[in-house]
Amino acid sequence: MIAELGHVALACALVVALLQAVVPLWGAAKGDAALMAFARPAALVQFGAIAVAFGALTQAYLVSDFSLANVAANSHSAKPFIYKLSGVWGNHEGSMLLWVLILALFGAAVAAFGVNLPESLRARTLAVQGMIGVGFLAFVLFTSNPFERLIPPPLDGQGLNPLLQDIGLALHPPMLYLGYVGLSTTFSFAVAALLEGKVDPSWARWVRPWTLAAWTALTAGIVLGSGWAYYELGWGGWWFWDPVENASFMPWLAATALLHSAIVVEKRGALKSWTILLALVAFAFSLLGTFLVRSGVLTSVHAFAVDPERGLFILGLLAIAVGGSFVLYAWRAPTLEGGGMFRPVSREGALMLNNLLLSTAAATVLIGTLYPLALELVTDEKVSVGPPYFEATFVPLMIPLILALGVGPMLAWKRGDLTAALSRLWVAASLALALGLIVLYLWGAPVGAALGLGLAAWLAGAVLTEWAERVRLFRIPLAQSIDRARGLPRSSYGMTFAHLGLAVFIFGAVGETFFSREVVRYVVPGDRIEIADRTLIFKGVETREGPNYQIQAGVFELDNGDVLQPERRFYRAEGQQTTEAAIRPRPMGDLYVVLGEPAGDGRWTVRIYMKALAIWLWIGGALMVFGGLVSLADRRLRVGAPAVRRTPLPPATAAVGEAD
Amino acid sequence: MRRLVFLMPLIVIVALVGTLAWPILEGRDPRQLPSVLLDKPIPAFELPGLMSGGPGLASAVFTGPDRLGKPALLNVFASWCAPCRLEIPRLAGLAAEGVAVYGLAYKDDPAATLGFLEQLGNPYHRIGVDRDGRVAIDFGVYGVPETYVIDAEGRIRHRHVGEITDQVARETLVPLLESLTR
Numbered sequence A: 001m002i003a004e005l006g007h008v009a010l011a012c013a014l015v016v017a018l019l020q021a022v023v024p025l026w027g028a029a030k031g032d033a034a035l036m037a038f039a040r041p042a043a044l045v046q047f048g049a050i051a052v053a054f055g056a057l058t059q060a061y062l063v064s065d066f067s068l069a070n071v072a073a074n075s076h077s078a079k080p081f082i083y084k085l086s087g088v089w090g091n092h093e094g095s096m097l098l099w100v101l102i103l104a105l106f107g108a109a110v111a112a113f114g115v116n117l118p119e120s121l122r123a124r125t126l127a128v129q130g131m132i133g134v135g136f137l138a139f140v141l142f143t144s145n146p147f148e149r150l151i152p153p154p155l156d157g158q159g160l161n162p163l164l165q166d167i168g169l170a171l172h173p174p175m176l177y178l179g180y181v182g183l184s185t186t187f188s189f190a191v192a193a194l195l196e197g198k199v200d201p202s203w204a205r206w207v208r209p210w211t212l213a214a215w216t217a218l219t220a221g222i223v224l225g226s227g228w229a230y231y232e233l234g235w236g237g238w239w240f241w242d243p244v245e246n247a248s249f250m251p252w253l254a255a256t257a258l259l260h261s262a263i264v265v266e267k268r269g270a271l272k273s274w275t276i277l278l279a280l281v282a283f284a285f286s287l288l289g290t291f292l293v294r295s296g297v298l299t300s301v302h303a304f305a306v307d308p309e310r311g312l313f314i315l316g317l318l319a320i321a322v323g324g325s326f327v328l329y330a331w332r333a334p335t336l337e338g339g340g341m342f343r344p345v346s347r348e349g350a351l352m353l354n355n356l357l358l359s360t361a362a363a364t365v366l367i368g369t370l371y372p373l374a375l376e377l378v379t380d381e382k383v384s385v386g387p388p389y390f391e392a393t394f395v396p397l398m399i400p401l402i403l404a405l406g407v408g409p410m411l412a413w414k415r416g417d418l419t420a421a422l423s424r425l426w427v428a429a430s431l432a433l434a435l436g437l438i439v440l441y442l443w444g445a446p447v448g449a450a451l452g453l454g455l456a457a458w459l460a461g462a463v464l465t466e467w468a469e470r471v472r473l474f475r476i477p478l479a480q481s482i483d484r485a486r487g488l489p490r491s492s493y494g495m496t497f498a499h500l501g502l503a504v505f506i507f508g509a510v511g512e513t514f515f516s517r518e519v520v521r522y523v524v525p526g527d528r529i530e531i532a533d534r535t536l537i538f539k540g541v542e543t544r545e546g547p548n549y550q551i552q553a554g555v556f557e558l559d560n561g562d563v564l565q566p567e568r569r570f571y572r573a574e575g576q577q578t579t580e581a582a583i584r585p586r587p588m589g590d591l592y593v594v595l596g597e598p599a600g601d602g603r604w605t606v607r608i609y610m611k612a613l614a615i616w617l618w619i620g621g622a623l624m625v626f627g628g629l630v631s632l633a634d635r636r637l638r639v640g641a642p643a644v645r646r647t648p649l650p651p652a653t654a655a656v657g658e659a660d
Numbered sequence B: 001m002r003r004l005v006f007l008m009p010l011i012v013i014v015a016l017v018g019t020l021a022w023p024i025l026e027g028r029d030p031r032q033l034p035s036v037l038l039d040k041p042i043p044a045f046e047l048p049g050l051m052s053g054g055p056g057l058a059s060a061v062f063t064g065p066d067r068l069g070k071p072a073l074l075n076v077f078a079s080w081c082a083p084c085r086l087e088i089p090r091l092a093g094l095a096a097e098g099v100a101v102y103g104l105a106y107k108d109d110p111a112a113t114l115g116f117l118e119q120l121g122n123p124y125h126r127i128g129v130d131r132d133g134r135v136a137i138d139f140g141v142y143g144v145p146e147t148y149v150i151d152a153e154g155r156i157r158h159r160h161v162g163e164i165t166d167q168v169a170r171e172t173l174v175p176l177l178e179s180l181t182r
Helices: A002-030 A034-037 A039-062 A068-073 A079-090 A094-114 A118-144 A167-196 A199-232 A243-266 A272-295 A307-337 A347-379 A387-410 A417-424 A426-442 A448-472 A478-487 A490-515 A614-631 B002-024 B082-096 B111-122 B136-137 B164-180
Strands: A517-523 A526-532 A534-545 A549-558 A567-571 A576-580 A583-586 A589-598 A604-612 B072-077 B100-106 B126-130 B147-148 B156-162
Touching: A002 A094, A002 A118, A034 A039, A034 A118, A034 A272, A039 A079, A039 A094, A039 A118, A068 A094, A079 A094, A079 A167, A079 A534, A079 A604, A094 A118, A094 A167, A094 A549, A118 A167, A118 A307, A167 A199, A167 A243, A167 A272, A167 A307, A199 A243, A199 A272, A199 A576, A243 A272, A243 A347, A243 B136, A272 A307, A272 A347, A272 A526, A272 B002, A347 A387, A347 A517, A387 A417, A387 A448, A387 A490, A417 A426, A426 A448, A426 A604, A448 A490, A490 A604, A490 A614, A517 A526, A517 B111, A526 A604, A534 A589, A534 A604, A549 A583, A549 A589, A576 A589, A576 B082, A589 B100, B072 B136, B082 B100, B082 B111, B082 B164, B126 B136, B147 B164, B156 B164
Parallel strands: B072 B100, B100 B126
Antiparallel strands: A517 A604, A526 A534, A534 A549, A549 A567, A567 A576, A583 A589, A589 A604, B072 B147, B147 B156
């Protein structure tokens, strides 16, 4: 009964979305305020209806209602509560329902907080958001209905893939979707601006917080997913250049570029048509990602159920949304040009270089991901491009990006002085050079390691120098510097944290790549295993009971008495096995122990890694997310845009309260 | 002319959608990767080994008289491929049971391959270094790891895409290898 209620609510949401897509657009074209005002309640009602549907499915999972085909196929009564809950989005149908829920949430947020948006812009933005909603609600209802009944219902469910029964993966999809779908808002704003035929700094000011919110969630989602792969898959790898990973990385690159080009539109009124294009492209990448994960055109470790019909449906949505917006772009964008002039060496110039490199990087990843398909189309040959391709193309693009990233924030708008900026960066430069030389000659490490760590030091040094310059540290009395530090806007701190996070991330990535060690061998109880400067003693294997699985735990003792217990888990309901690595994180490196298979004669295979500096990967990622959050809390974004201040000021919590 | 620039995104997206729709419309399932070479002789090749001057791998190895009527496995691997690491112990297990396991080091630096084998142990009877992936293309390799079962006459009898799990080894490879042994 509750499931049917959910189904009906979903159908209602589709009808409301349809109206939301048409009525406000018509109103905006005719200048009819009443019709335009329809957009806001419609967006709120649409969200409410989808929330009811999502609640109904969640209820079915929590009470293990196996008369629903979806629940029976993906849940089991013996599963812990948290994984019954995360099971709601641990499958294709449920995750698409979460997708539309978040889509409607963003629409509702624009409706609720966009009080001081120009009326026609708001109406058009919400109408475009409604159109996307129509497409995806139809997709859920007609191809992926989570409320289908199963008659007769089975006694128990088939269970959830044990790899997905993990807290990291419980949080990863909602975060990733907040990011993916958050980009729908910038897309809607961009299409609305094209319809309006004008892009002004107030538009950019409106778009920035949404981009920032989506970017922050996307970053968090990618970091969570990468962390999950690191500790759950038991390979000790954190990035595989897998098509599905690339699918989330491409929108991230586009969103990062958009985040930076929107600053130029906001501050200087330049790069308008480019920024609009980026907003369209970022969401196109999100849709492409959704398509790649669901259609199975590319083989991947984490592809969802492969279904050609669903793949074609999403591809059709992609073609309509992106194709339609690009037609509009080709028609309207040529009239948008103009705006502030600037020299190549200037803040604008640096941000343009950033955009050029980031979009080239996104294109590189796109080509690497789709190249096997394209080549097969042309030559009928199947090939694969692995990490060698990405390392050879992506990494070289990042080197100039990091070099320029150090200098960019030091340049003035319009016309910068490169020599002056560089002369202030001598500390960062000598730090980088010194670290590089030490790594190269004293440690005897490869050139790549020296270059990578040098770049990380350069960036960190440059970011801290830029902050020190802003507060005029050591140039004026310390107390005044502290006052200045307090007075800096949060958006400026957001930038500092995010850029510093990137430096820390590079430090971890380079360290993990070049300095990790591994040992794979057979052991019997009592054996000593030496790795890096550690010694582990294998004590044996114990058998235990988990909530819905059986455990074989290997017991390893470190010289200081610490015990590491990697597990092999056998899930009875699903008949599957997973390995749980035991990880002991330390600043210099993680000790990562995996219990492999028994050899049959009392010996066990064990894999032990020293993952050098791995913890800094996650700290760097967390710093980037933190930077995004800090920047979102900036006063400038909480208070409305200057163009609309003719109307009374809204409460200070307006704008992006929901998003941060 | 300037208008054309603004049309570029549209042209790109049309090409992209076409590329993506094509495999679905043709109705092919990418997980089904039957080798076009199934039951056909392996392509002729001759590859150098890991050590300069050391033995390499050539197609003749699979048809030569030293096969003695026994089938062989050809495993395509790379040191940069994570699942390859996982299947090395299983390949070692098969090799210990007397199966002739050969390796094709796909698009990999020989030094990296050597390091990989030093850490994990070397299950391969012989290894051919396929630096540029040409031989892998002749075989129709889609991704690493991939494993081919080759009978004593040098014909490809089975292709497995992805990691060799215990289950794959036990339920597919071992019975097939036994049935091919005379």
